Amino acid sequence: MNDLAVQIEHISKKYDLGVINTGTFFRDMQTLIARKQGKPDPHAKIGDEYHDGQDSFWALKDVSLDIRQGDRVGIIGRNGAGKSTLLKLISRISAPTEGCIRINGRVASLLEVGTGFHKELTGRENIYLNGSILGMKKKIIDKKIDEIIDFSGIERHIDTPVKRYSSGMYVRLGFAVAAHLDSEILIADEVLAVGDIKFQQKAIGKMNSISSEQGRTVLFVSHNMQSVQALCNKGVILEKGRLTASGDIEDCVRKYHSVEDESNRSSWSGVEGDHNLSLLKAELIQNTNILELVITYEIHNPGLDYVFSILFYNKNNHRICFSSISDVSTDEQYEKLKSKGLHSIKLLIDSTLFATGEYHIEFDFAIHGYKRIVSPELKLFFEVFNTSNHRHSSENRLDAIEPSWKWKIIQ
Structure with a gap:
């Protein structure tokens, strides 16, 4: 149990279209307090049938998974399979409708371009802002800021307000901050595809090194199977919100391709x-x-x-x-x-x-x-x-x- 970075127990996520939160402020507060204490949501229902209705949609259904410290896990599946939803739940951006997630360590997430950036602040100022959000002290960020700026490759524009950055520059800076600050778990979604090929290769090399040398856990989503195989040692396959396979990355990619390989279909x-x-x-x-x-x-x-x-x-x-x-x-x-x-x-x-x-x-x-x-x-x-x-x-x-x-x- 001690070597687990993330423990996921029977989580499900339901989106009620047109309905916000649980319906009452009191129930929302009970859910929030339970999450802060690491307890299951008191309003989650166990054992219900899963049905998509006209006003609801199940993005994840009864997913259980253990992720060990130092693992590099590739999350594989088609669009709508639930990959991004799973990462948002682990990042605590969103709460599960059912089930429980236990996390051992700080999480740094790169899920959407520019997440956590203040557009009016410069790139340098946003490095300090992101670091403080992750719980880092200023003196620690001071020691790493030159390395972060160098890795991002946008030195010339680091003192420019980020509202003038392209999407590729957002990704470079966001990844550089997430990869260099002291978080035990790094989460990267398909957002890395926005960057150029050279930077993608550089980012994958960095994730490889922080996992193998520092024992940090990496969760990675990409439709590019070559990138997944180059980085990850473990794999997870999601299909229509359900976990269909997990284990060695080569086995998972093989299973995924065996289903997807329909090169003559009309x-x-x-x-x-x-x-x-x-x-x-x-x-x-x-x-x-x-x-x-x-x-x-x-x-x-x-x-x-x-x-x-x-x-x-x-x-x-x-x-x-x-x-x-x-x-x-x-x-x-x-x-x-x-x-x-x-x-x-x-x-x-x-x-x-x-x-x-x-x-x-x-x-x-x-x-x-x-x-x-x-x-x-x-x-x-x-x-x-x-x-x-x-x-x-x-x-x-x-x-x-x-x-x-x-x-x-x-x-």
Whole structure:
């Protein structure tokens, strides 16, 4: 028990759409006091059936997990699997609806770009602010500040207000602070993907060294399996809010790929998304010169600025074109497609526009300017043999085309 950094016991997290907290100030205070004392939430119910209703959504369901000190744990799963929710619960940003989490040591979290920064303060001032939030004394931060600034690579702008920083600079500085201050547990979400490749490699190397040399625990979420394997020694797989596997990272990645490796599929059905929107079905029907893409999705949380785009890639994973239904629909039609309930849409694709070759599509269903909801790992594949021009798709350059897209609203 003494070597456990994090102990998770039967936690679940339910989001009540449109309902804030427990409903009363008194119950909120009881929950808060219980959390501060390390006790289970007195209002959590044990043994209830898990049902998603129209006004609720279970992001995690009965997850139990032990994480040992010094482990580097990769949390794997598709979008909407519950990865970010789990990290927020461990970081105590959010409280579980059911169950209990015990943490041995200080936690430094890097979950969203710029979290914990004051935009009017400079980068240097924000280092001291973040350090004090983590419980560090000023003299300790004084000793490490040069190292933090050097690692971030933004020395020239360190005395500039962070409101002028790009998202990449936010990430560099945020990671540098979190990695160099004395926290026993470091949590990093997919946010590292905002940085450039060199900095990602540098960050992974740093997390490796603080774990192996200092015995610190690292929890890491990424869709990039190479990064996960390079950093982590343990793995956890989440699927639709449930823990489906845990153990050695190589075994977990193998299990994940065995489920995800569907490189020839032209149709898919299931539930992919989050508590705002779910993709339920997608099918590519290939006729002589026309491809039909039929999509069914459900809006759970209307009123958001949703984007529905389809991205086309060649065999070498170069994007060649994309189509968004907002570009070809009227404002009235587009508002209807963002309303609550089930929707079906169809895209007609002239396949003679494509050179001979293999292609795939991805679903960029997102909240504009905020986040992508449908995972880029969900792909449908098709092949074109174009007898009209005998061209073959290039694997080394971008073959950009701008077709005249034809969308149809089915319901």
